[in-house]
Amino acid sequence: MPVCKSGRPAARLVAAGLSLLLAGLAVSQVQAQVLAQVPSQGPSQVRAALTFEQVRALPAPPAVYADEPSLEARLRWLQTRLAGSLDAPERYRSQRLLFSEYYFANRHAEAASLCRQHPPLAEDLLFRAHCILATKSGPQDQLPQLLLLTQEARSRRNPGMEALLLQEIAWRQSELGDIGGAFENLEAALAAAPVSDVGLLTDLMMNTATSYIVNGDEGYVRKGIALLASNRERLARMLEEPTGDIDKAVLRESMQLTEFNRGIAYALHLGDYANALQHFDRVLAEPNPYTEDALAFAALAAAELRQNERARAYLARAGREGTGNAAPAVRQYLSCYRQLAGRRLQPGHALSDCLSLHPDTATEVQLDVYKRLSHIDDPAIALAGLKGLRTLFLEKLEPQLRRRGSTAASNAELRRLQRESEFKSLVLEQQQALQRERDATAAQRQTTFIALSLLLLAVLLLIGLSWRSKKRLAEQFERMSLVDTLTQLGNRRFLEQQVGRELASLERARHRHPEAALGLYLFDVDHFKSVNDRFGHGVGDEVLVELARRLQAVTRDTDLLVRWGGEEFLLVARLDTAQHGSQLATRILEAINGSPFALQRGDALPVTCTVGAVCLPFMPGSDPGLWPELVELADLALYEGKRAGRNRWVMLSNQGLATPESLRQALQQPLAQSLEAGLLGLRSSAEPGD
Secondary structure, three states: OOOOOOOOHHHOEOOOOOOOOOOOEOOOHHHHHHHHHOOOOOOHHHHOOOOHHHHHOOOOOOHHHHOOOOHHHHHHHHHHHHHOOOOHHHHHHHHHHHHHHHHHOOOHHHHHHHHHHOOOOOOOHHHHHHHHHHHOOOHHHHHHHHHHHHHHHHHOOOHHHHHHHHHHHHHHHHHHOOHHHHHHHHHHHHHHOOOOOHHHHHHHHHHHHHHHHHHOOHHHHHHHHHHHHHHHHHHHHHHHOOOOOOOHHHHHHHHHHHHHHHHHHHHHHHOOHHHHHHHHHHHHOOOOOOHHHHHHHHHHHHHHOOOHHHHHHHHHHHHHHOOOOOOHHHHHHHHHHHHHHHHHHOOOOOOHHHHOOOOOOOHHHHHHHHHHHHOOOOHHHHHHHHHHHHHHHHHHHHHHHHHHHHHHHHHHHHHHHHHHHHHOOOOHHHHHHHHHHHHHHHHHHHHHHHHHHHHHHHHHHHHHHHHHHHHHHHHHHHHHOOEOOOOOOEOHHHHHHHHHHHHHHHHHHHHHOOOOEEEEEEEEEOOHHHHHHHHOHHHHHHHHHHHHHHHHHOOOOOOEEEEEEOOEEEEEEEEOOOOHHHHHHHHHHHHHHOOOEEOOOOOEEOOOEEEEEEEEOOOOOOOHHHHHHHHHHHHHHHHHHHHOOOOOEEEEEEOOOOOHHHHHHHHOOOHHHHHHOOOEEEEEOOOOOO
């Protein structure tokens, strides 16, 4: 594990945005030692006399810098020191430390400027690698130079640095979608790492587990979770060792990283949100760099589990604590996941950040977000998710398939040329064997090309068919999913789409007529189960159809009447005044129980219903988004009517509720308690004078 006297983030290699595991990669003992001892470049006139060994021989930085928790204070200390008189090794180290502060705070423009002004020493491979990452804008530009630097580390017989660079290359290949290449380089890094460097091997195993989770199937995801659990136990044992060479703070931070990555694996790859929350809560139990990320995904997991209050608490904490130093792409997709959580809590919640992901967003993140969008019940958003998947395939995944085919063909051609060169010196009798080898190589190349072409064509056909099919389904769903097939009334989804129109109409009407109101009525057929039990479900369906017909006869075309579910119906009706709400409830009861229902088999069946009602506006300045809570309140009124004897209406009114939160709290307690406390008022058709 890393050895760092200060225990600050400058001793970690943070790679935000490289993968769906968001937090980054830990640093090895080799890297932390170099970071502590090797800073930036000095003036050109003193470079000739400066050697890397002189810099490495310097004592550790003073505690006044190393133990300072504030980034700005550390920057001021270094800048003040550089303004003074320093010898060449100390100036180089101070400039290198200044670069590290900028680099690990994601202030890459300032870090890149230092690289250009003070290029690293040739032997300072780690500083050179970080300058590549700071000055090159993306993995496509970074990979070639990292590969050259890896070859140089190998030629200098520095296996620890070679392993670190291979690990960096693997993560950039993963970011580009070259999963096979990423696994090959992680394997090469594990092979190159010195056996004696336990910290480096631990980091590599952690990152291998991370790659399993990001890129593997379910079996590899679970294998990655098991590796992370094993790594956490190893870190815990190291934390208990009585040694002064290990930075305890960095060990704890690495343990938090394993918890965070296990939470991500459960939440985004296995859909096991309950297990995910356990790990996210461990991350959030103490301060660490992964708090912002953990809050976003904990909110999503809680919302998926319908633990709404818990999800709101995570979102509120995220709002209070703000954003860290993450790259723009990371900040945006964290905001996207918070919006997805908000969408689960409140239908219609905006998903603006999900619909316009930053161009630098990692492939794994784009795949997850677009898949989530394609399953949202809003056809426009679902279609945007499908289009995002299609664009991702055409712009990134398809070119990767082509590049892999080209790489395979190039390797075959290289092998052919090498073989040809080797055989040039052979005698004439061996030329026939050479020709057979060429023919076999050409046939292999052709077979590979044909196979890749067929594979690419099949993938394109599948994507095209899937996209067309989902588009047709979305259009069909838009036409059919808004209507209840039995009663031909609108359904719950239809109400959710239209209720905003009614709330807006009420607001406009009250500007002209302050007494205007909106009645919300929830109906339930009395003893409907006994109808089904006595006469069968066919008769029960007849009752529901006739009930819908009678309700339509006493309501207006502008009213919203829907089948809420089972034998329940919901009506949203425009009223001249709130006092007219009870009059409409009475007309509804008379329409239902005024005459028996005529059944197809000739029987006449008496039917009654119970109505629960509230009127809007329910409280001064109430949020239009409160209508789901008001439906719950109407449901409480309905069940109060059932308890009181059925065949009646019960209307609840606001007596002492001042805020939306007080309404939500009232819904969590028995109705009788709210009535006794004077929070709610109750009227019923069974009362004298109604």
